[in-house]
Amino acid sequence: MKTIALVGNPNSGKTTIFNALTGANQHVGNWPGVTVEKKEGVLTFQKEKYRIVDLPGTYSLGAYSEDEMVARDFILIDQPDVVINVVDATNIERNLYLTTQLLEMGTKVIVALNMMDEAEGKKIRIDVEKLSKGLGIPVVPTIASKKNGIEKLIEKSIETINKKQSFQNKIRYGKEIEEQIEIVKELLDSLSLNTKYPYEWLALKLLENDSYIHEMIRNGAESKILGRVQESIDQVAATMMEPELIIVDKRYEFIRHVVKESVKKPNEEVVTKSDRIDKILTHKWLGLPIFALIMLIVYQLTFTIGQDLFGEMVAGGMEVLGEKVALLLINANAPELLVAFISDGLFGGVGAVLEFVPLIMVMYFFIGILEDSGYMARAAYVMDRIMRSLGLHGKTFISMLVGVGCNVPGIMATRTLDSKKDRMIAMLINPFISCGARLPIYLVFIAAFFPKHGGLVLFSLYVFGFLIALLMGKIFSKTLFKGETSYFIMELPPYRMPTIKGILLHMWDKVSSFLKRAGTVIFTVVTILWVLSVLPYGVEPHSSASILGRIGSFIAPIFKPAGFGTWQASVGLFAGIVAKEAVVATLGMVYAGVEEGPGLIMAIQEAFTPLTAVSFMVMTLLYTPCAAVIGTIRRETNSRKWAIFTALYTFLVGWIAAVLIFQVGRFFGLS
């Protein structure tokens, strides 16, 4: 029985053709030794039976995947009588790459030019005659889904099987390569290799550095010829470049030539819409202001929608729930301490953090839109230019973008920076990028002092953190880590309509980790601090006489020059080193006893002034990152020294900035 094999790119319609040829007469198995599915069937045509083998769909016939190996070994070793190459007519250029490799194998090939209906729909005109002439093999147009052209395909296949010789055009690799192919081939001819691979093909593959073929020869009896092959490779490389590159290049050249002769495509827009948009969004001068404006709008919308629409609902709900639960516990005669813990610790502390979940959701919803649409890559490109001019690597900005969610993955994202210098700088400055956990702090203070300008204040904080990061990066690159910055090429992905699913996933990614932390780390911190704030037994709970109060009072003088030298603010900042959400949770708890109702905000209005609110926000933006971040820096740098350095220098930077803001503000008469 004669064998016909089917090869083609994935989605070229190979399976459809296979089904059309074999009907129900097929069975599925596995190729020996691999997990690739093997489909075989029988075609009966004019009383003759033919074995049809469906080879795995591949884009090329190298040695890069099991699929490719299976396909090429079947063609070369099992030697089917003819190979039908299914080509997608709508993307003929890419599909023909596989065809060129089939031509190199010297087997009998015919092309099934499939999807002709779609090509027509796309106004792609293919001169089948010329294509066939260009390739030197028969080409049969088909519409497999309608079984058009199948009969002709079978006839042509059988005709080809019965032909003595296959006519096909050779791909010209140029004199240098062809000479070397000839030399290696003669060398192979002179030996008796134990292989069924044709020698000309072997010679080509050896020059092309095909890893599998090299391995095969190396493990065989004639491994010494590899030395001669290397000589050939070096000879070509010395005068031009590596043969593999030339060979691939010539294949593309061959394809271009054939396609040019036989395919007419409608004049594609040379400047696409996305090019035009990119011209503006990545413009040398406009790019940055546009990015800034977009972010400002995002923060403003975050407030308008998140706070005004959902925020109060949740805050109100939380309060009512807290009171209900407290009442329930009192009615159930629960111990007084438990009631206090639940209402002050849980609802005052953890609840204060949870109140901001809607806002955080809204913010990441918008950032999700920017990421999903492809805009963030443009922003990264715009920033890349600025980073470069400061001697920083452009990828630093990508790690910063990640840091907006959380600095831990932000620091991990620096792994793609290959120079140690660039990577160290990127890691050390990442903590200045304001993460999601710091948001509640700003939100509480904004609600207390700047409710009308929430978006602007939030935007300014992020920008300030970013500028400090750049400044420190510049300082580090001039002092601690000197050296060349390598450069890279960024790919701008095509714009696309953001999908709801994509955006929601982006959002959920960030919010879920926020919630998880609220339930674990924050809960633990609040519990410990609550205990400290009611001990020793008998003191006024949450007062400066408690253990927590005494710790706070001990630290407080450090923050006096920055304007917030109270014990409450100090323990808040202290707790923030464990986790940044704990700042608000702690404030919520220690101020819970002070006021009822939207207690925290009112308490803060009493304890702070607009000026100290700003200096406190800047302090929390910049000072020592949370324990998880410090731990990550220790792991990633593999050095305790850098972790401690980060913890200390960021504290210093935060403190200096806060003190400057307070002192300068006071000097100008602000309060």
Place this chain on the structure above:
Amino acid sequence: MIIEVLKEMADMPVFSKKTLANKFHTNDTVIEQVLKELQRMGCISKEENNNGCNLGCGSCKGCPMASSNGINSFTVTEKGKRIIKNTNLC
């Protein structure tokens, strides 16, 4: 064409498959294939700057997070640079 694409890439700080495709009068799937070949031959290296999805659900296939999350970048390797230099000489 593959060498031309390499040269073109080395000359620009940013590219999109679409613009490259336009330049070479082909489509972006061909460019994608060419980039893969260049990568395989060690002329360029590709880095996927994943945004660090934390969902951990493990079902990345077909997930928009996996496809849209990263900003991809390429670097022309030493080998790539050498080849460009050599072709400019001949």
